Amino acid sequence: MNYPFNTGDLRDSFLVMSRYMEQNTGGKVPFDDLIYIFGEIMYGGHIVDDWDRRLCNSYLQNIMMEQLFDELELFPYIEGKGYTFKVPGPNTYEKYIEYIE
Numbered sequence: 001m002n003y004p005f006n007t008g009d010l011r012d013s014f015l016v017m018s019r020y021m022e023q024n025t026g027g028k029v030p031f032d033d034l035i036y037i038f039g040e041i042m043y044g045g046h047i048v049d050d051w052d053r054r055l056c057n058s059y060l061q062n063i064m065m066e067q068l069f070d071e072l073e074l075f076p077y078i079e080g081k082g083y084t085f086k087v088p089g090p091n092t093y094e095k096y097i098e099y100i101e
Contacts, residue, residue, distance in 0.1 A: 035060045
């Protein structure tokens with residue numbers, strides 16, 4: 001099934017996340033809140049199939065966690081197969097683009 005996701009959804013999600021991070025005074029990323037907002041409201045609001053919603057939430061729960069800041073392996077089931085795709089460490093914008101390419 002095709003869903004009407006667009007760059008506006010991505011922009012709005014970024015803005016929500018930015019505000020949460022700016023208002024976060026405890027130093028802990030509110031992953032549970034962000035997972036709910038993205039998975040049930042921002043993107044989840046477009047999703048009409050229950051299985052698709054479960055898949056979306058599973059992705060969010062497996063990616064949006066504290067280990068994200070520790071070079072998390074984004075495809076954990078490929079370990080030992082000769083290739084990897086880990087979250088890069090802190091770097092410049094240009095280095096992130098280079099890593100992605």
